[in-house]
Amino acid sequence: MSDGDADWDVIVIGGGPAGSTVARYVAEGGHRVLVMDSRDSIGSPLQCGELVPSNDEMRRLCPDVPDIDDLLQTPEDAISMRTREMHIVPPSGRPLKYQFEGLMLNRVAHDEWLVELASSKGANYLTGAHVESISGESVSLRDGRKFTGRVIVGAGGHNDPLRRDHWDESGLKIPIKFVLMDGDFGEAVELHFGSMAPGGYAWVFPKEGGANIGVGIQKKFSKGKSLNIFTDDFVGRYGGQATFSGAGSLPMSGTIDTFVKGNYLLVGDAAGMVLPSNGAGITIAMIGGRIAGQTIVRHLDHETPLTDYEVEWNRQMGKVMGNSKLSFRLGSLILRLPDWMINMAFNRLTKALVWRSVTCRKLLF
Ligand SMILES: Cc1cc2nc3c(=O)[nH]c(=O)nc-3n(C[C@H](O)[C@H](O)[C@H](O)COP(=O)(O)OP(=O)(O)OC[C@H]3O[C@@H](n4cnc5c(N)ncnc54)[C@H](O)[C@@H]3O)c2cc1C
Numbered sequence: 227m228s229d230g231d232a233d234w235d236v237i238v239i240g241g242g243p244a245g246s247t248v249a250r251y252v253a254e255g256g257h258r259v260l261v262m263d264s265r266d267s268i269g270s271p272l273q274c275g276e277l278v279p280s281n282d283e284m285r286r287l288c289p290d291v292p293d294i295d296d297l298l299q300t301p302e303d304a305i306s307m308r309t310r311e312m313h314i315v316p317p318s319g320r321p322l323k324y325q326f327e328g329l330m331l332n333r334v335a336h337d338e339w340l341v342e343l344a345s346s347k348g349a350n351y352l353t354g355a356h357v358e359s360i361s362g363e364s365v366s367l368r369d370g371r372k373f374t375g376r377v378i379v380g381a382g383g384h385n386d387p388l389r390r391d392h393w394d395e396s397g398l399k400i401p402i403k404f405v406l407m408d409g410d411f412g413e414a415v416e417l418h419f420g421s422m423a424p425g426g427y428a429w430v431f432p433k434e435g436g437a438n439i440g441v442g443i444q445k446k447f448s449k450g451k452s453l454n455i456f457t458d459d460f461v462g463r464y465g466g467q468a469t470f471s472g473a474g475s476l477p478m479s480g481t482i483d484t485f486v487k488g489n490y491l492l493v494g495d496a497a498g499m500v501l502p503s504n505g506a507g508i509t510i511a512m513i514g515g516r517i518a519g520q521t522i523v524r525h526l527d528h529e530t531p532l533t534d535y536e537v538e539w540n541r542q543m544g545k546v547m548g549n550s551k552l553s554f555r556l557g558s559l560i561l562r563l564p565d566w567m568i569n570m571a572f573n574r575l576t577k578a579l580v581w582r583s584v585t586c587r588k589l590l591f
Contacts (some may be wrong), residue, residue, distance in 0.1 A: 234260045237365050237375030239357045239388055244494025244511035245381030246340035251519025257526050260373065261351050261364070264356035269337030273474035275404060276306070276438050277415055278430045278508050280327035287585055288513065290588045291542045297516050298509060299343070304336040305329050306433040309415050314580055316572040317420035317565035324581050328415055330433050334507055357387045363489065377522050377532070379491045381515070384475050386496035392487060397479035397498055400426050403457040404440025404473070409466030411437035418460070420565045424448050425558060426503070428460045439464060442476060442505070447562050478502045480551040485539065486532045493589040501547065502554035504584050513543060529530035548584045551581035
């Protein structure tokens with residue numbers, strides 16, 4: 227792209243999983259799309275637990291989403307390890323064990339691959355480009371440059387500037403800290419619930435030669451204790467050498483009511499597309515990204531309404547997201563109980579119910 231290219235069919239703010247997926251499908255549809263990202267290298271630094279469900283698991287989790295294999299083409303070099311079990315661990319340390327096919331990613335390589343894929347379809351990227359504001363069809367960067375787009379997509383994650391400037395809705399965000407640690411952590415992914423992570427959860431996700439270990443909390447339940455202390459306490463249970471530490475924030479209220487306003491669309495974390503009952507955001511952002519991209523192409527080709535994006539999202543993901551929001555609300559009530567009660571709540575009799583909640587199914591058959 228040269229500096230003279232200021233006018234685009236579509237401008238996408240943010241080149242994470244949501245933005246790159248929108249760009250892939252818009253470019254595939256033959257339209258000129260520019261992705262702007264404030265990072266110099268998209269995907270870095272790492273801000274993630276790096277776990278995604280396998281494609282088979284995604285078909286079970288999101289049964290109304292078509293063509294999962296076309297959407298989620300994770301290359302081998304972006305996969306650190308395949309896992310077969312998930313352990314839900316209450317404070318007692320006695321886990322409920324479930325079969326779960328997961329992929330532990332090298333998330334940086336994964337996001338770089340999504341950029342390559344979109345670029346190979348004809349999408350353009352502008353990195354080191356911090357979007358300051360959006361007005362009408364105009365997008366202004368911090369360095370003073372301006373670009374125009376007939377359609378503008380906010381895929382800038384939980385602090386997306388389009389959402390910040392043009393939407394009122396607020397939502398719960400969970401602050402998270404995590405480390406990468408060397409060592410052997412077995413083959414099961416673990417989610418820990420209880421006072422080690424009030425209102426949220428802690429995780430141990432094994433990778434090749436180590437693990438990704440993290441903690442997310444709801445501050446209102448933490449009785450003034452800082453996330454740093456919770457993280458040090460939890461990570462301190464494991465003896466290995468921490469080779470990297472990072473932090474981030476995860477939207478946990480589920481999707482907001484409206485993703486479309488005029489020629490503006492929100493997608494991914496910017497639209498709350500994280501399943502709150504399990505924290506899955508990467509694949510869900512990509513589901514939203516594909517629907518948004520395909521809707522934009524139809525809009526530009528045939529003047530169909532951009533609000534079709536919301537209709538199609540609800541058809542593919544409405545039930546799953548609705549179930550997940552409800553489970554999270556109920557779970558938040560249980561997870562503020564003392565540890566001994568949480569231990570009692572996670573037992574053989576509730577095992578199936580706990581799994582229905584984590585996998586976003588209706589709690590009652
Ligand atoms: C610590 C942590 C652990 C997580 N673990 C998991 C996990 O294990 N599995 C899972 O599925 N999900 C996980 N998530 C959630 C997952 O990372 C997100 O849901 C997912 O990245 C959403 O993709 P996105 O494209 O919407 O946003 P992001 O991936 O956040 O991408 C947004 C992009 O927009 C850019 N941007 C932001 N503001 C601007 C601006 N003003 N101008 C230009 N560019 C901008 C950013 O640089 C970034 O590249 C985790 C999140 C956190 C914080």
